[in-house]
Amino acid sequence: MRFIVHVDIDAFFAAVEVLLNPALAGKPLIVGGLPHERGVASTCSYEARRFGVHSGMALRTAFKLCPQAVFVRGNSQLYQTFSERFFRILRDYSPDVEETSIDEAYLDLTRCRPIYPSFSAAAREMKARVERETGLSVSVGVGPNKILAKLATRKAKPGGYFEIEPGREEKFLRDVGIESLPGIGPKTQVLLRMLNIHKLGELWGLPRPTLRGIFGLGGDDIYLQSRGIDSRPLTTSGLPKSVSRETTFLQDLWDRRLLLAHLAYLCDRLTLALRRDHLYAHVIEVKARYADFKTEGRRRLFLTPRQEMADIYKIAEELFLGLWEGSRLALRLVGVKASDLVQVRPLSLFESWSDRHERLGSAVDRVRDKYGFGAVLTGREKMLDEVYPFERKRGFVLKTASLTK
Ligand SMILES: [Mg+2]
Structure with missing residues (x-):
């Protein structure tokens, strides 16, 4: 008998928007674009759903059904950050986690029998912890397999916990x-x-x-x-397929130095995520979107996987300049992505060459945890900091350090 838990964040994108702007709470809210824009609603708050609006619906139709709704474009990078935090908490409860979408997962607790006196208590605690640490409401369903767990979640929505007990x-x-x-x-x-x-x-x-x-x-x-018969195991590669960071600029940019500063910042955030999960990337990819929405990418494959900030920035800069410098057109977005990931735990065969960088990386992470991201910046990021100041805690700023040495 298996103990499968299905977890789903309620109205995910809309809920994040409400966290950022509490004045939106209780209002019909539609994330995906403005009413006159092409495109579809990606998430609607429960208040908007009452008007018959649902995700996947054309924005114009949604506006006809619910003209009083607040429409926002949304911020995929922000949602990604919440999603990563969500999955990180789930992984504390079981090594067997299947990520089915950005806000939805199955956990199999069966193998964890020795750790949990009660599976139900563990599932409820996980729900409470996700809600406490992310500020988002989740629905949780429990059953002996994936189908039943998912149906239980439907019953639990929004915000509830429903367990199908054995025999019922x-x-x-x-x-x-x-x-x-x-x-x-x-x-x-x-x-x-x-x-x-x-x-x-x-x-x-x-x-x-x-x-x-x-x-x-x-x-x-x-x-x-x-009949609720479903013997499918969870698909748990355990590793994400890729990690990416991107920025959409408030105004289109063509200043070379500022673009590279953004790129450095994105590489910094990307490598922070890689370090945290002991991931190394075989493929680094850079993306640029022009003012007219045309999007281009360049990628490079490495036989030795990379994690270090200075390495990844150097590669990203080359790729970026290779695709942009010919035209020097204004850009509305740059992004960097690491894929073909491998997980290398400390004390592994890569130790000799990765050791020094890992120690530097984790020292940087510790300082930032304490004093804020802006406490340690590379030369390029420092330039960005003059335009958009980074977060600093306690009004205390450490001397700018270089990540390249
Ligand atoms: Mg959801």
């Missing part, structure tokens, strides 16, 4: 609407409703060959899913 699966499933199953798409729903089947319990009357006759191979899936 059938009772739980009986009244669940057929539209809740991931294997039942809109077309299948129409067919089932024609057969007067609206709830999972009503599906149980149809024998497997009948379902197969109507839906082909998908019929088997419907047969199993409707």
Whole structure:
């Protein structure tokens, strides 16, 4: 018997916007763009959903349904930061975590039996900790497999905890609407409703060959899913596919020095994330978006994976200048990405060459934890600091240090 926990942040992007601007609390809020813009809503607050607005809906349609809503463009880098914090907390509770999207995950606690006297207590504690440490509301569902855990979360939303206890699966499933199953798409729903089947319990009357006759191979899936049978393991590579940092400028930029300063800052934030998770990157990629939204990227592969700030900045600068210097057009965004990641724990075979950099990196991290990001800056970042001052704590600023030595 497995103990699977499904966790989902409620109205994620909208909730982050409310954290930043508490005046938005309780108002219909739509993240994704302004009403006259093309594009779709990426998240809507629960207050907006009451007007029939949902994610994926064209902004213009959302505006027609709910003209009083507050529309914001959103900030993907900010959401990414919250998402990373969310997953970091989850990983404290189990090594078996499947990240299914930016705000959603499955945890398998089964292997952690010796650590937890009660799985339920552990799951509830995890929920409370995520909410305390991120300020975001999450819904948690628990069951013996992924399908049941996810259905439990639907029931728990928004903000609740719902556990399907062993032996009560059938009772739980009986009244669940057929539209809740991931294997039942809109077309299948129409067919089932024609057969007067609206709830999972009503599906149980149809024998497997009948379902197969109507839906082909998908019929088997419907047969199993409707009974809550799901033996899929969690997909847990454990490592993120990539780590990236990008900045959209308030005004388009073409000042070479300022662009490189931004790039240095992004590399600094990127390597901070790599160090924290002991990750080294085989591929470094740089992205530039021009004022007309045309986007270009350049990447380079390394057989020896990289983590150090000075290395990664040097590579990023070369790639960036290679793609931008020919045109020198104004840019609205630059980004840097590390991918093909490998995890190297301290005391491994890379120790000899990575040791010194890791020690410098973690010393920098400790100073920043204490005195703020602005306490240690590279020469290039210092220039950026004059334009957009970095955070400093206690009004105390350490002498600017160089990360290159
Ligand atoms: Mg969500």
